Amino acid sequence: MSTHPIIAPNLADLLTTHSHLTLTSAGLMLDNVLLTTIADKVGTPCWVLGIGIVLQRLQRIKTAMQAAELNIRIHYAVKANDHCALLSRLGKEGYGADIVSFGELARTQKAGIPAQRILFSGVGKTETEIEQAIGLGVGQINVESAEELALISTIAVRLGKKAPVALRVNPDVDAHTHSKITTGLAHNKFGIPFNDAAALYAHAARLPGIDILGFATHIGSQILEIDPYRAAYARIASLVRDVRSQGLPVYVVDCGGGLGIAYGTDPEAQPEALAHVIRTELGGLDVQLALEPGRWVVGPAGVLLSRVILRKEQGMAVPFLIIDAAMNDLLRPSLYEAWHGILPLTAETMQRPLERVHVVGPVCESSDCFAQNRLLPKLQHQDTLALLDTGAYGSVMSSTYNSRPLAACVVIENNTWEIIRPRQSIEELWHDEIIPTSCAPSTPLA
Numbered sequence: 522m523s524t525h526p527i528i529a530p531n532l533a534d535l536l537t538t539h540s541h542l543t544l545t546s547a548g549l550m551l552d553n554v555l556l557t558t559i560a561d562k563v564g565t566p567c568w569v570l571g572i573g574i575v576l577q578r579l580q581r582i583k584t585a586m587q588a589a590e591l592n593i594r595i596h597y598a599v600k601a602n603d604h605c606a607l608l609s610r611l612g613k614e615g616y617g618a619d620i621v622s623f624g625e626l627a628r629t630q631k632a633g634i635p636a637q638r639i640l641f642s643g644v645g646k647t648e649t650e651i652e653q654a655i656g657l658g659v660g661q662i663n664v665e666s667a668e669e670l671a672l673i674s675t676i677a678v679r680l681g682k683k684a685p686v687a688l689r690v691n692p693d694v695d696a697h698t699h700s701k702i703t704t705g706l707a708h709n710k711f712g713i714p715f716n717d718a719a720a721l722y723a724h725a726a727r728l729p730g731i732d733i734l735g736f737a738t739h740i741g742s743q744i745l746e747i748d749p750y751r752a753a754y755a756r757i758a759s760l761v762r763d764v765r766s767q768g769l770p771v772y773v774v775d776c777g778g779g780l781g782i783a784y785g786t787d788p789e790a791q792p793e794a795l796a797h798v799i800r801t802e803l804g805g806l807d808v809q810l811a812l813e814p815g816r817w818v819v820g821p822a823g824v825l826l827s828r829v830i831l832r833k834e835q836g837m838a839v840p841f842l843i844i845d846a847a848m849n850d851l852l853r854p855s856l857y858e859a860w861h862g863i864l865p866l867t868a869e870t871m872q873r874p875l876e877r878v879h880v881v882g883p884v885c886e887s888s889d890c891f892a893q894n895r896l897l898p899k900l901q902h903q904d905t906l907a908l909l910d911t912g913a914y915g916s917v918m919s920s921t922y923n924s925r926p927l928a929a930c931v932v933i934e935n936n937t938w939e940i941i942r943p944r945q946s947i948e949e950l951w952h953d954e955i956i957p958t959s960c961a962p963s964t965p966l967a
């Protein structure tokens with residue numbers, strides 16, 4: 522099992538930057554489990570998430586923060602990957618959660634994460650969601666506008682409570698990430714404009730339903746540089762000093778999420794560097810710090826397994842490799858032009874001669890494309906492959922477009938694997954649909 526077959530440099534690079542993946546003579550392994558076994562037993566497409574890897578990555582963040590002598594609470598951003606299995610495991614380890622909807626709040630409660638450890642973010646929380654969050658006693662609601670602040674106060678007064686609130690400030694810094702995932706620029710819909718934040722904080726302190734705790738910020742996602750964080754935290758620190766100078770207490774600064782990972786050849790963001798910046802900019806403020814990492818924690822811990830349906834090459838300069846996963850499973854390439862590494866699953870396929878192909882799914886959209894002109898070993902009908910770094914913003918964004926059932930989900934921990942969601946059945950695609958009598962088929966379907 523220990524032999525490392527000779528493979529093409531670009532594939533070898535992917536293995537180097539993805540240390541949780543190892544290639545043995547038996548095939549590609551994620552955290553010591555052979556991925557072909559899962560593909561064969563569960564079928565494809567299939568999501569695989571290494572929970573042990575997730576825990577190691579969270580531990581790395583914790584260690585980095587401790588080494589910088591920071592006392593910081595980690596609230597995993599549920600929207601990156603919201604499986605109950607994952608959430609309950611994280612809850613048991615003492616982590617909190619950052620949520621953006623009542624659905625996510627309900628999941629964390631089912632998973633046993635105490636409400637006190639929940640941060641409720643999001644630019645458009647409904648009245649019902651706010652009521653439910655206050656009712657359940659969530660630890661902190663991050664408010665994104667003056668209008669929302671007023672609404673929360675009214676609801677809390679009606680419930681006879683005070684809502685614990687932080688103001689999410691838009692620091693107007695450019696995180697140099699993709700335009701569809703940046704959130705910290707003045708023209709983005711997120712957060713309270715920096716110049717309004719101090720006055721709104723003073724106003725919040727006077728509202729009867731609000732227990733004002735401090736400030737929050739989140740400047741975007743897949744951030745690979747540390748300087749934008751420095752700029753954002755410097756602005757938040759100046760706000761803290763400003764409102765304190767007006768005699769208002771500040772207890773909390775929530776530093777957000779957004780750390781980027783190594784999809785391609787870019788090196789991933791280092792939590793140690795983030796810890797250093799937090800320490801420098803916010804370390805002396807005597808506030809409870811919080812972090813909301815999502816992608817960095819779960820992204821590299823997941824792969825999407827797929828199988829080649831066919832090669833379409835007749836008359837094509839570059840052949841199409843049509844695989845059984847599609848944009849309804851993994852949306853990121855269609856939505857953000859995201860790049861995902863692709864590796865064949867067996868040592869034998871890994872060593873075949875290389876060719877350039879377009880890797881596409883079967884969905885009837887031209888944007889259903891995973892990779893263009895990708896150099897891969899020559900793959901054929903039935904060969905299996907893994908799309909890398911799909912643990913974050915992968916299965917959570919799936920749909921059943923083209924009436925394609927949701928793919929199966931598997932977790933790996935302690936060298937074994939387990940199904941946490943079976944592949945959706947065909948009947949489940951329409952089980953909650955109602956057919957009015959006027960539409961009913963004249964001869965009932967079998």
Ligand SMILES: *Cc1c(COP(=O)(O)O)cnc(C)c1O
Binds near residue numbers: 814
């Ligand atoms: C999405 C989101 C996060 C997590 O972002 P990642 O890039 O996955 O780390 C954290 N906080 C808020 C408010 C978010 O919207």
